[in-house]
Amino acid sequence: MEPVKVGLLGLGTVGGGTLTVLTRNANEIARRAGRGIEIAHAAARDYNPASIEGLEHVGRIGDDAFAVVDDPEIQIVVELIGGYSPARELVLKAIANGKHVVTANKALIARHGNEIFAAAQARGVMVGFEAAVAGGIPIIKALREGLAANHIEWIAGIINGTGNFILTEMRDKGRDFADVLAEAQALGYAEADPTFDVEGIDAAHKLTILGSLAFGIPLQFERCFTEGISKIGALDVTYAAELGYRIKHLGIARRSPGGIELRVHPTLIPERRLIANVDGVMNAVLVKGDAVGPTLYYGAGAGALPTASAVIADLVDVVRTLTTDPNNRVPHLAFQPDELVDTPVLRMDEIETAYYLRLSALDQPGVMARIASILGEEGISIEAIKQKEPGEGETHVPLVMLTHRVIEGRMNEAIARIEALESVQGAVMRIRMESLSG
Numbered sequence: 454m455e456p457v458k459v460g461l462l463g464l465g466t467v468g469g470g471t472l473t474v475l476t477r478n479a480n481e482i483a484r485r486a487g488r489g490i491e492i493a494h495a496a497a498r499d500y501n502p503a504s505i506e507g508l509e510h511v512g513r514i515g516d517d518a519f520a521v522v523d524d525p526e527i528q529i530v531v532e533l534i535g536g537y538s539p540a541r542e543l544v545l546k547a548i549a550n551g552k553h554v555v556t557a558n559k560a561l562i563a564r565h566g567n568e569i570f571a572a573a574q575a576r577g578v579m580v581g582f583e584a585a586v587a588g589g590i591p592i593i594k595a596l597r598e599g600l601a602a603n604h605i606e607w608i609a610g611i612i613n614g615t616g617n618f619i620l621t622e623m624r625d626k627g628r629d630f631a632d633v634l635a636e637a638q639a640l641g642y643a644e645a646d647p648t649f650d651v652e653g654i655d656a657a658h659k660l661t662i663l664g665s666l667a668f669g670i671p672l673q674f675e676r677c678f679t680e681g682i683s684k685i686g687a688l689d690v691t692y693a694a695e696l697g698y699r700i701k702h703l704g705i706a707r708r709s710p711g712g713i714e715l716r717v718h719p720t721l722i723p724e725r726r727l728i729a730n731v732d733g734v735m736n737a738v739l740v741k742g743d744a745v746g747p748t749l750y751y752g753a754g755a756g757a758l759p760t761a762s763a764v765i766a767d768l769v770d771v772v773r774t775l776t777t778d779p780n781n782r783v784p785h786l787a788f789q790p791d792e793l794v795d796t797p798v799l800r801m802d803e804i805e806t807a808y809y810l811r812l813s814a815l816d817q818p819g820v821m822a823r824i825a826s827i828l829g830e831e832g833i834s835i836e837a838i839k840q841k842e843p844g845e846g847e848t849h850v851p852l853v854m855l856t857h858r859v860i861e862g863r864m865n866e867a868i869a870r871i872e873a874l875e876s877v878q879g880a881v882m883r884i885r886m887e888s889l890s891g
């Protein structure tokens with residue numbers, strides 16, 4: 454059988470990696486797919502020919518991405534340029550032209566996925582996006598197919614490789630934030646705008662996608678609570694370790710009585726949990742299903758070849774099912790499109806969690822009791838408290854507390870009252886805590 458003709462948009466980290474893996478494993482990939490996969494037409498604004506293995510097998514290379522999506526010879530378009538625009542226009546044009554699409558672009562899917570999937574459904578084509586969440590880990594396949602029997606209760610994941618790499622290097626080697634970020638960029642892990650990694654936007658894109666796959670709700674990126682890692686200091690990492698915890702940047706999607714939680718923030722987790730020991734660029738996603746119990750998926754969350762692994766898995770899926778009746782294909786968001794529900798996504802102040810609090814308080818009798826009584830009045834019970842030694846000649850001491858679970862709105866009230874005390878200096882540092890058990 455003739456090879457399938459594929460168009461490739463973007464020849465950067467992931468585009469280059471995709472060509473490399475398609476070249477190295479061409480034979481095995483064809484044996485799995487049932488026919489060869491040929492990159493017949495590629496487009497990139499710029500690329501480094503010397504760094505890409507397999508470039509010689511590409512039929513035609515230009516710089517006009519629209520020429521690829523309009524090329525009548527192309528059956529599948531692989532979008533690896535990133536960003537919202539022109540990626541959205543290119544993908545919609547490819548679909549309108551009757552081509553299947555594979556993309557690694559989580560920003561695009563989280564923001565425009567509802568529109569893209571509806572267009573694909575109407576035109577009878579597939580959109581694969583395995584590489585968009587947790588790089589090489591086949592988490593989308595796991596949720597959509599492997600766990601299809603389950604009522605999913607919650608998901609908690611380390612889903613940004615750059616952020617995890619930064620936190621790990623800072624903790625283990627005492628390296629400077631900016632220095633580690635520069636290395637992540639050089640390794641091709643970071644987004645074009647690295648604030649997407651550091652401020653949690655990339656993780657929120659991915660969590661939005663996971664939440665829809667798990668709970669059968671439309672994609673709602675704008676409702677995902679997002680807090681990054683830029684405020685985490687060495688002090689908090691040390692205090693958390695003394696208390697038996699690690700700080701990880703987690704994306705959490707959970708069913709709770711009032712609705713769905715979708716939140717990305719630094720989180721204290723017990724150090725004995727497997728996920729607490731996922732370091733560097735590695736990602737991990739814990740999924741709790743009612744039938745299967747907790748399951749954990751681990752692997753490289755970024756980088757050329759691991760991400761290419763997911764892109765090509767989607768290509769193989771599309772090639773295998775090219776002739777399938779569109780109504781009998783696996784639905785894009787795991788649930789049939791007319792079976793999505795409008796369960797509300799909760800605001801952060803409606804969500805219940807436990808907390809680590811760190812503040813700087815005057816080293817005088819009665820101060821601690823006053824803080825404890827404010828927490829008590831707000832219905833917040835303290836699980837542990839640690840007062841550190843004051844530095845030489847210092848009037849204030851660091852105070853660290855772990856609390857039981859409470860609605861965030863109550864914690865906001867308590868923190869405002871504590872910060873208003875004359876005996877408390879500066880802002881209260883708050884990091885949310887999760888036990889991730891059961």
Ligand SMILES: NC(=O)C1=CN([C@@H]2O[C@H](COP(=O)(O)OP(=O)(O)OC[C@H]3O[C@@H](n4cnc5c(N)ncnc54)[C@H](O)[C@@H]3O)[C@@H](O)[C@H]2O)C=CC1
Pocket residue numbers: 462463464465466467468496497498499500516517518533534535536539557558559560584585588641642643644645754755756757760
């Ligand atoms: N780098 C990684 O480890 C991972 C990246 N991704 C996603 O994969 C996508 C690609 O990321 P990278 O390969 O890292 O980006 P990159 O910046 O290394 O490469 C982008 C490529 O697209 C080309 N390009 C950009 N705009 C273009 C346009 N308008 N027309 C034609 N070519 C254009 C660039 O010239 C370059 O060749 C992004 O959506 C990213 O979020 C997903 C998982 C992991």
Ligand SMILES: N[C@@H](CC=O)C(=O)O
Pocket residue numbers: 585587588612613614615616642643644650655754755756
């Ligand atoms: N910038 C992202 C790339 C993969 O999705 C990350 O660091 O995880």
Ligand code: NA
Pocket residue numbers: 583584585586587588589590591592593763
């Ligand atoms: Na993946």
